[in-house]
Amino acid sequence: MFKGVLFDLDGVIADTSTLHFDAWKKLVNNYFSAKLPDSLEEKTKGVSRGDSLKVILNYLDVSVSDTMFQRLLVEKNQTYLASLENLSIKDRLPGITEFITELKQHEIKLALASASLNGPAILDKLELRDAFEAIADPSKVPYGKPAPDIFIAAAKALELNPRDCVGIEDSSAGITAINHSGAYSVAVGTHPELKAANMLLASTAELNLDTIRQAYPHN
Template identity: 30%
Template sequence: MNQLPCYPAISYSNGGETNMAIEAVIFDMDGVLVDSEVYWKQSRIEFAQTLGKVWTDEDQRLAMGRNTVEWAQVMQERLAIDMSIEDIIADMKRRVIAHYEERLPTLPGALEAVQLASKHYRIALASGSPTEIIQRVMQLTELDKVFEIMVYGDDIPNGKPAPDIYIETLSRLNVKAENAVGIEDSANGIRALKAAGMYAIAAPSPGFTLPDDILQMADYFLDSLERFSLNVIQEIEQQSN
């Protein structure tokens, strides 16, 4: 593969360990496997418009990567509405699933990356999206037959950037953090991976740029999962030695 930009996590490295072999690859879903951010953003814009409000790009960035209750709270606060969290969640689930049923926007190289990883590593999904949405996407892509473990945002009290969802995923896999790498598109996702003590591959979703400090925090950068290969994992392992 072509040489890709690589950002060693100097300040955040899993220091002191040598010859640490990667055993598991953990994928985020939204913005990594499917270009769902466009649907979430569009659904939030539509939701806001029905209330005579405006949903901005900054609002969207604040909501990205969080668990279900947390992004609903962001919507409630940013739109200054008195609708209950439960009603916001129900409305958004309906809108997003309707978009998925119409067209599922898998990202280039995403399905191939999961299939490749599954042949050499244990693989899991860790997504902050609502359970119903994750399950529907997994059914439509048939990735529910590939992932060994799937952890949903509804199962986790604290969403990204808290490391909870990755700590839970590692626990279910029975894999140590220093033996796992995660693939994330958002700043909150990268922060969560590093807070969990894992290696992090930054793969920004289309149309979003990660801040320089987040790129420096990551162990590797991919501008597309089409560039994912076993060499990427091997280079991360070599960095740790």
Template identity: 35%
Template sequence: MPSIQACLFDLDGVIVDTAQFHYIAWREMAQDLGFDLTREENERLKGISRMESLEIVLSIGGVELSEEEKARRAAAKNTRYLELCMQMTPDDALPGVRRFLDELKANNISTGLGSASKNAQVILERIDMLHYFDTIVDGNRITKGKPDPQVFLMGAADLNVPPAQCAVFEDAVAGIESAKAAGMLAVGIGEASVLTQADIVIPGFENFGLPQLENI
């Protein structure tokens, strides 16, 4: 395996845990429509776009809406999500991630964010981590969601690093599939039993550093 020259990170569940905020906002919308959304059902929404998530939530509740009402509901959900995100502070960055990014910078390894979120920049500003990333590829730039490799291929192109020399950090199955489709090393954050296609799965960044990455 060629040495790693760039690391690309998903946002939710990797840099910061905003999943809880997504769940609260989607569940409130579901309850407003007359049904509940369980945490297990919410797992299906990880790593995919807002409109795709909305379609899944509506299918769970057996609810049909007009395209106009879907757009209104999606916008309202996002407004609620951002209200919750505005409560975030630098302490909300996941354990060990800031130290790992410092280590990458110290070793001249480029860093990029690859997320379906359209709010990535706002969230990074709230947790004071925007300066860590050499490029941000988010929902405002991509035309194809994960598992399509577009988001990570754009990140590699921005950083001028061949895909084979990029490592991706992801907590969602769709994100791991996206990384593999891009021809990149895939590091899963979470459970090995779920992220079965990852090259390695770690629980988080607390006991993970550059030596471990280079040994994969």
């Protein structure tokens, strides 16, 4: 059976992914007097802050200086952090508490493999920090998702081969990253681009050990 589970954060453990896009919308409205379509959100999910901004600027067909680029990154993060002030245990997504409890009961190791630099602080607010044996630092890997680096780093932090791990994601970039790392990919969500996952579940409420264990190919 698999020995570790590598979790994405936004949209998997807590519904913070919508807060990211809301922050981008405010930023674009303030600086460019423009609106972002909801359809663009999927392209900004699971990737780094800088890569998200590149997607947005490309959509707007706008170029900015390096100084302005960094300013936009800082301001977006400040807006996002402000939206997290009231985040608490009640913001865990459905089924996550039970799933994590089940994994811990079976001595399966957990690692966070999120592109968010705010991951540790968010886990603290959700009162889940102690459940994770490792948190991969996205600033320490060469390439962000869809490259596999963060999932390889998360598995290594657990002293495991990615092949012995399950990765859980809600973004197409994240699923690509898991697949390329060698881990078994589980997607939660209904977006068509998630079909590249080894297992597709409609929501986090469907996450449970038996379902994944039965499908896991290396039993």
